[in-house]
Amino acid sequence: MKDADPRSKGKGQELHHDAPVVDLSAEVAGIRLKNPVMPASGCFSYGREMARWYDLSRLGAIVVKGTTLEAMPGNPPPRVAETPAGMLNAIGLQNPGVDRVIAEELPALRPYGVPVIVNVAGSTVEEYVEVARRLAASPDVAALELNISCPNVRCGGMHFGTDPAMAAEVTSAVKAVSRHPVFVKLSPNVTDVVALARAVERAGADGLSMINTLVGMRIDPERRRPVLANGFGGLSGPAVKPVALRMVYEVSQAVRLPVIGMGGIAGGEDAVEFLMAGASAVAVGTANFMNPTACVDIIEELTDWCRRHGVRAVRELIGAAWRAK
Amino acid sequence: MRRVRVRVVDQHSVARNVCRLWIEAESPVSWTPGQFFHIRVGEGTEHVLRRPISLCEAADDRRFALVYRVIGAGTRWLADRRPGEPLDVLGPLGKGFPLHSGDRRALLVGGGVGVPPLVQLARELRRQGTAVISVVGFREAADVMLVEELAARGQVRVVTEDGSAGTRGRVTDALTNDVVDGADRFYACGPTPMLRALQERLGRRMPGYVSLEERMGCGIGVCMGCAHLCRTPDGGTAYRRVCTDGPVFPVEEVVFS
Ligand SMILES: Cc1cc2nc3c(=O)[nH]c(=O)nc-3n(C[C@H](O)[C@H](O)[C@H](O)COP(=O)(O)OP(=O)(O)OC[C@H]3O[C@@H](n4cnc5c(N)ncnc54)[C@H](O)[C@@H]3O)c2cc1C
């Protein structure tokens, strides 16, 4: 059996060998990326399985699953449900705990030579700080992404992400122990996302990731019960794209921090829209489930889009849709 | 593991609301009975999740039959595919039924749409010289399917809940001593209550495998969406992935809550 889909290799180059080269390089918080496309946390595990579908060195960066201090068992099933053009998930941050991630998972990504961003989750400030402290000693980490917006663990995560004061507190506490750039992943489940973004900027964040999932639910009319065992779950996929775009557009103009944009990206043109809204890079989540090669397909589609539109460097697209321009 | 370009070769109804879909892959793929295909359904981004359907029969390394019940939007879309049309399919995925060449007799137990994966399993067992006896249960006569296919490889007992075909009752009622005695191993696929009953009834008498069903996200091991509680070697429990650690698990490892 073959490991990777042959069609995902070098298609763009073959079709356009005399076309101008597009400069795909990007930079977020001082980290250089060969292209602006990375998988979103939780939609890529720790990379091992995806390595069977394509060469991971083609990615701009790798963002791994939400990692906690102790191993987390996760929520009872059902954990996922389909919704129109989207899905709900209530995984409950199932992960083997930071020590095993450092010892077993991160070293396996070394051969790809791609910056690795570790998504960090916890239920107390002390827990975030301890995870960050342990990751600071790992040679395999390029940046942290603080998940202060997970809707799926009780008393964990999201209350940090909906209160600007708490978001700032956890950000500065982690900054104090981390030697890596710290991205803060914002929740869309707030009335004023700009206030949160400003609070974590003041607290010393190096970048923002947005958006996490929107809290939602489905009900099974036959059973008269919620479909997910957890009741609520996080909505993702193309259905959330307009909300995500609006938030990236607002926040990227209100702060100086670089933004990794995500929420419903399923094709190259979706990535273009996020860059134009002000994102410096993009992450792809749910689309990996539609199609395991989604990330590398999007890199190719983005390249093709730039060629067709005479764009020499993807950086030129960042913020192209801002009002002031 | 790969994405395969497949074409629909044939599609017919085999029972009430159940279709048999024959697909042909562009190039050969390796497979084992009990594995599944993860099928993209619908147009555009309307359905973001693929649908898992088990391999029912393999004519060779390119032609496979899938037998599925039409229950919702995805399977309705699949039922409308006509010969010649392309399908976007991942697979075969997951860990199928392990074969043990020393077995003299195997007991296959299936309920409803859990019966399809047993068909190719029965063939592989016969091929290695293991005798097969199958016990299959359905709601009523209109739902009965794949009995001929199983009968070509061994004895079959049919059970229906209302007695409109075969004997009346549930599959566990048909597990009489003459069926169970002498079996070296059992293989089962079907609804959770059936699997739980089999774990109690057969789990202590012989080794066995069960094929589990959970809602799936990715199907390829990256989202943790398809978790099912299992026992760990240290005596604890942990959620394991039906899509990559399974769908087939040794019966003693599975926890039915
Ligand atoms: C490993 C595995 C093998 C399977 N093999 C077969 C088979 O050979 N024949 C067959 O008839 N059915 C099989 N199923 C069940 C089949 O996947 C569902 O019936 C099908 O996904 C329903 O899709 P739908 O869009 O028609 O229904 P909808 O109810 O509209 O589906 C909505 C969502 O729920 C999921 N879903 C619904 N029912 C199930 C279910 N029972 N199990 C898992 N997910 C479900 C769908 O995949 C989809 O994501 C299998 C399931 C698994 C996990």
Ligand SMILES: Cc1cc2nc3c(=O)[nH]c(=O)nc-3n(C[C@H](O)[C@H](O)[C@H](O)COP(=O)(O)O)c2cc1C
């Ligand atoms: C199954 C699943 C698991 C996720 N797990 C995490 C996680 O562990 N940490 C996190 O910050 N975000 C997690 N997310 C959110 C995604 O990273 C992303 O922010 C969100 O899904 C929106 O992007 P998308 O529409 O491209 O999926 C998860 C999303 C899904 C669908």
Ligand code: FES
């Ligand atoms: S369905 Fe994603 S891990 Fe099994």
